[in-house]
Amino acid sequence: xxxxxxxxxxxxxxTPDTPHEEMFxxxxxxxxxxxxxxxxxxxxxxxxxxxxxxxxxxxxxxxxTRSRPGPNKASSSSPAVCREFLYVVELRRxxxxxxxxxxFPQAVLNGDDLYDVTLTDGDCRLQVxxxxxxxxxxxxxxxxxxxxxxxxxxTPGMAAQLPACTxxxxxxxxxxxxxxxxxxGAPADGEADGARGFDVRWNSLPWFGSSEPAGSVVxxxxxxxxxxxxxxxxxxxxxxxxxxxxxxxxDEEDEEEEGRRPSVTVSxxxxxxxxxxxxxxxxxxxxxxxxxxxxxxxxxxxGKTERNCECPYKAVLxxxxxxxSVCVVLWNSVCVSWYHCLKPGDIISLRRYRVKQHYQAExxxxxxxxxxxxxxxxxxxxxESSVLPEYLPPAPAYSFYSSKELLTRRHGAVCDVIGLxxxxxxxxRIRSKDCRGxxxxxxxxxxxxxxxxxxxxxxxxxxxxxxxxHHRLHPLSVVVCSxxxxxxxxxxxxxxxxxxxxxxxxxxxxxxxHHSEMSYRKLQPVRQFLQWxxxxxxxxxxxRALIGGFFMYPPPPVSLETFMxxxxxxxxxxxxxxxxxxxxxxxxxxxxxFCIQATITMVTYSRCGEEDRxxxxxxxxxxxxxxxxxxxxxxxxxSKSSPHxxxxxxxxxxxxxPPRLSSVSSFSPTSxxxxxxxxxxxxxxxxxxxxxxxxQQLQPDTPKKRRPWVTSEPEQHNNxxxxxxxxxSMEFLENKNADEDDNDDDDDTSSFVTAPxxxxxxxxxxxxxxxxxxxxRREEQAAAVAMGTGTTPGRFDSALRDYYTLRLRAxxxxxxxxxxxxxxxxxxxxxxPLLPHNNTWTSILSHGAFSVHRPPPSPGECTHTHTHTxxxxxxxxxxxxxSFLSADLISxxxxxxxxxxxxxxxxxxxxxxxxxxxxxxxxxxxx
Numbered sequence: 014x015x016x017x018x019x020x021x022x023x024x025x026x027x028t029p030d031t032p033h034e035e036m037f038x039x040x041x042x043x044x045x046x047x048x049x050x051x052x053x054x055x056x057x058x059x060x061x062x063x064x065x066x067x068x069x070x071x072x073x074x075x076x077x078t079r080s081r082p083g084p085n086k087a088s089s090s091s092p093a094v095c096r097e098f099l100y101v102v103e104l105r106r107x108x109x110x111x112x113x114x115x116x117f118p119q120a121v122l123n124g125d126d127l128y129d130v131t132l133t134d135g136d137c138r139l140q141v142x143x144x145x146x147x148x149x150x151x152x153x154x155x156x157x158x159x160x161x162x163x164x165x166x167x168t169p170g171m172a173a174q175l176p177a178c179t180x181x182x183x184x185x186x187x188x189x190x191x192x193x194x195x196x197x198g199a200p201a202d203g204e205a206d207g208a209r210g211f212d213v214r215w216n217s218l219p220w221f222g223s224s225e226p227a228g229s230v231v232x233x234x235x236x237x238x239x240x241x242x243x244x245x246x247x248x249x250x251x252x253x254x255x256x257x258x259x260x261x262x263x264d265e266e267d268e269e270e271e272g273r274r275p276s277v278t279v280s281x282x283x284x285x286x287x288x289x290x291x292x293x294x295x296x297x298x299x300x301x302x303x304x305x306x307x308x309x310x311x312x313x314x315x316g317k318t319e320r321n322c323e324c325p326y327k328a329v330l331x332x333x334x335x336x337x338s339v340c341v342v343l344w345n346s347v348c349v350s351w352y353h354c355l356k357p358g359d360i361i362s363l364r365r366y367r368v369k370q371h372y373q374a375e376x377x378x379x380x381x382x383x384x385x386x387x388x389x390x391x392x393x394x395x396x397e398s399s400v401l402p403e404y405l406p407p408a409p410a411y412s413f414y415s416s417k418e419l420l421t422r423r424h425g426a427v428c429d430v431i432g433l434x435x436x437x438x439x440x441x442r443i444r445s446k447d448c449r450g451x452x453x454x455x456x457x458x459x460x461x462x463x464x465x466x467x468x469x470x471x472x473x474x475x476x477x478x479x480x481x482x483h484h485r486l487h488p489l490s491v492v493v494c495s496x497x498x499x500x501x502x503x504x505x506x507x508x509x510x511x512x513x514x515x516x517x518x519x520x521x522x523x524x525x526x527h528h529s530e531m532s533y534r535k536l537q538p539v540r541q542f543l544q545w546x547x548x549x550x551x552x553x554x555x556x557r558a559l560i561g562g563f564f565m566y567p568p569p570p571v572s573l574e575t576f577m578x579x580x581x582x583x584x585x586x587x588x589x590x591x592x593x594x595x596x597x598x599x600x601x602x603x604x605x606x607f608c609i610q611a612t613i614t615m616v617t618y619s620r621c622g623e624e625d626r627x628x629x630x631x632x633x634x635x636x637x638x639x640x641x642x643x644x645x646x647x648x649x650x651x652s653k654s655s656p657h658x659x660x661x662x663x664x665x666x667x668x669x670x671p672p673r674l675s676s677v678s679s680f681s682p683t684s685x686x687x688x689x690x691x692x693x694x695x696x697x698x699x700x701x702x703x704x705x706x707x708x709q710q711l712q713p714d715t716p717k718k719r720r721p722w723v724t725s726e727p728e729q730h731n732n733x734x735x736x737x738x739x740x741x742s743m744e745f746l747e748n749k750n751a752d753e754d755d756n757d758d759d760d761d762t763s764s765f766v767t768a769p770x771x772x773x774x775x776x777x778x779x780x781x782x783x784x785x786x787x788x789x790r791r792e793e794q795a796a797a798v799a800m801g802t803g804t805t806p807g808r809f810d811s812a813l814r815d816y817y818t819l820r821l822r823a824x825x826x827x828x829x830x831x832x833x834x835x836x837x838x839x840x841x842x843x844x845x846p847l848l849p850h851n852n853t854w855t856s857i858l859s860h861g862a863f864s865v866h867r868p869p870p871s872p873g874e875c876t877h878t879h880t881h882t883x884x885x886x887x888x889x890x891x892x893x894x895x896s897f898l899s900a901d902l903i904s905x906x907x908x909x910x911x912x913x914x915x916x917x918x919x920x921x922x923x924x925x926x927x928x929x930x931x932x933x934x935x936x937x938x939x940x
Contacts (some may be wrong), residue, residue, distance in 0.1 A: 053074045072097045072134035073221045087893045099162040102215040105240040108316040116171055116234045125318050129233050137223040142233050154924035155603035156195055166192035228351035238323040243775040245455040246314040247476035257395050257589050258354045267932045272401040276300035280336035286368045286379050293368050297388040302363045304332035305406030308517035309357050313479040328352050329883050334406045347385050347511055357409050357912035363390040368644025402487045413538035415465040420889050424501040431542050433459025439798035441604045464545035466540040471511040477518050485524045488558035488786040491741045491926045493521040509567045519931040528744040541743050551737045559812055561798035562783030563931055571860050573936035586610055590621055599922035607918045613909040615820035624776040630906035678803040777833055782811040819932055832932040836862045913938040
């Protein structure tokens with residue numbers, strides 16, 4: 014018998030569920046006798062291919078092996094199309110660098126971002142790079158974790174070559190995803206053709222072929238060592254960010270029994286630097302510096318496409334010792350190792366750092382630069398008891414202000430606040446003013462109460478590099494925000510102000526153990542707040558606790574003159590077609606304000622979930638002809654109408670049923686970003702009817718009065734009226750232990766004038782409506798309002814169900830725009846008191862809300878302005894029911910005929926084809 018040679022192609026280390034149990038599986042053995050073995054032959058080492066190498070079950074094996082170049086062939090080959098289902102299990106973002114363009118020779122790199130996508134077929138995983146032409150799929154949240162893909166086209170690409178990154182592998186299967194069909198959900202039964210779905214434990218699946226990374230997963234097409242969060246540049250993302258301090262070897266002098274003492278102080282460093290001492294100015298300082306962290310900045314990402322920096326991060330710590338204060342700047346990989354571990358109040362020891370002149374500060378000021386090399390800095394966190402008392406740095410100082418005290422504070426004042434969270438807004442994004450409009454900043458609104466005044470504390474909270482804390486900002490939590498600045502509108506007095514971030518803003522909330530670790534718990538303002546908190550009843554707080562939904566603060570002015578004055582330097586009025594293009598450019602959860610001149614051609618009053626029965630007024634003179642209708646695919650409908658319609662009287666219409674949107678979207682680098690085919694609704698059929706006939710239909714079934722939605726009781730109350738708030742207050746002890754109704758809704762249903770067909774425009778997005786807070790489902794609600802989680806708020810109880818839809822006809826080019834109008838939501842306690850007005854259409858649109866100081870006008874007064882009488886004084890201050898006003902407003906909508914308006918539109922892209930468009934103000938234009 015001849016010699017037998019065996020080759021071990023690859024060995025995979027497999028770790029089963031049983032702890033401490035490991036096995037090594039020999040994946041492939043090849044027998045060779047008088048033949049040669051090709052190292053370039055394709056192999057699939059996933060679990061589905063172990064049993065039968067001749068007929069592997071791996072989709073990647075069947076698809077991608079055809080696209081690999083054979084032996085002695087060029088590296089380029091034809092694309093491979095996968096007809097079977099694939100699933101997105103991870104999506105990562107990073108910025109390109111100088112060498113990234115090499116990997117995309119035929120692509121146009123418009124933005125700075127690149128995306129790596131981890132896909133699975135149910136048998137193994139594959140990390141690919143999204144072609145830059147498909148970036149809009151991620152930017153508009155069409156392609157997301159959990160998406161189902163089909164007809165995915167892959168092309169082999171150059172393997173990532175990251176010589177400066179030791180964890181990157183230069184020999185791996187590398188592919189680009191250049192074309193794909195995105196489906197919103199999992200395939201139906203019988204469609205998958207053997208694919209096992211997305212419910213597998215994908216993190217335990219092996220990597221396809223040789224694509225398994227040698228260590229942590231790193232970007233494929235750029236010299237970066239960490240990934241960015243999908244939706245902002247401030248938070249950290251990935252497993253590399255340490256939660257515990259790295260272990261450092263302590264010097265012998267640190268183990269002295271009498272305690273630690275610094276080798277140099279802050280004042281000595283400053284004096285030595287200013288006197289140009291050679292050991293301080295030119296070299297690294299090895300003397301030990303013991304300081305306390307007073308303030309901690311958010312992470313600052315400075316990665317640029319023209320710079321090759323592996324970890325372009327920095328963070329600033331304001332520190333002090335008994336002799337003075339100084340800024341410590343953490344650079345690059347030091348941020349990855351230490352930023353998450355440090356917090357204000359910690360005492361740290363520094364060695365091997367450099368002293369420099371403070372950037373953008375006084376010439377006499379200095380900063381301490383801490384880097385991972387040249388030299389490699391040494392940092393350690395010290396227990397307070399280990400430092401000699403005479404060298405112990407002072408504790409951080411706080412400046413807490415109550416809601417009553419904030420009313421008298423000046424604009425720009427820096428404040429700390431504590432309060433009970435009663436409203437937590439959804440996460441949104443706006444364009445940065447400091448980065449030429451390129452960066453999107455994530456923020457959310459918070460409403461805090463502290464019992465000192467009727468005015469809540471409003472906080473516009475941007476990211477603070479504390480993603481775990483921001484995800485836990487539930488109503489009924491006790492929240493502390495430090496280092497906020499006060500913003501006061503120039504044209505308002507004390508009634509409208511809010512707080513927002515500074516560079517050093519930090520947030521602490523119950524549920525994470527923050528309060529028991531911080532020194533502010535002993536301060537008198539905090540103790541006074543806790544005393545008020547213990548007197549509150551859970552049920553009463555729950556009745557006004559809201560989460561998510563459209564929110565606008567501060568409200569716009571109520572006069573056109575003031576509004577235009579505040580918009581100086583901003584873009585002017587848009588044409589209808591220009592507005593359509595701007596809406597298509599919006600990224601996921603991006604919020605912008607637009608202004609157009611328009612007339613109102615249709616008004617619809619609806620209730621969420623019952624849009625098939627609604628009250629409608631339409632101006633037939635401005636109705637859309639079927640031949641000229643071409644609506645957009647986004648949620649706000651934009652369509653072209655005839656610029657010179659023939660005049661005809663107003664009438665009440667039944668609206669046609671809208672066409673159903675396809676759930677499948679195909680994308681390529683040259684396809685539209687929306688990915689939804691253009692749909693044309695069936696023609697609108699006019700029905701004869703006069704205004705008097707419409708009144709007769711509406712008046713007999715006028716809805717019953719009910720309380721505004723903001724004061725409605727939740728469906729369920731906690732049996733223990735103090736347990737939630739009591740638990741929230743317990744975190745301030747030191748260390749562990751010592752330190753609206755459904756019945757009302759049914760009543761309103763009988764008042765609806767039922768149209769035989771559904772509206773021609775889509776119903777309101779569920780993300781637009783605020784939810785009543787449900788403490789038992791707080792984690793689900795928090796996920797529903799967070800960025801890109803895929804959780805829909807439609808499963809929760811909405812605090813607002815009534816809304817209006819106004820069809821606007823642009824004066825410039827006759828484009829039709831459907832916008833939602835929410836006059837009920839402005840009665841929220843988050844808004845400042847509204848000025849009284851007549852409750853006519855003109856006044857309601859200019860104020861953005863109903864007036865609680867005047868009764869509703871009767872339907873018979875639809876052609877003139879309501880006159881104030883003596884009986885009105887008796888109704889002054891009485892809350893008006895939104896449902897009571899619905900029929901009256903529809904009946905008096907003829908006031909809007911031929912009225913030229915300046916319309917203020919709040920736009921927010923909600924993901925996929927859905928764009929929220931809210932009419933916040935409409936000002937009458939005099940002829």
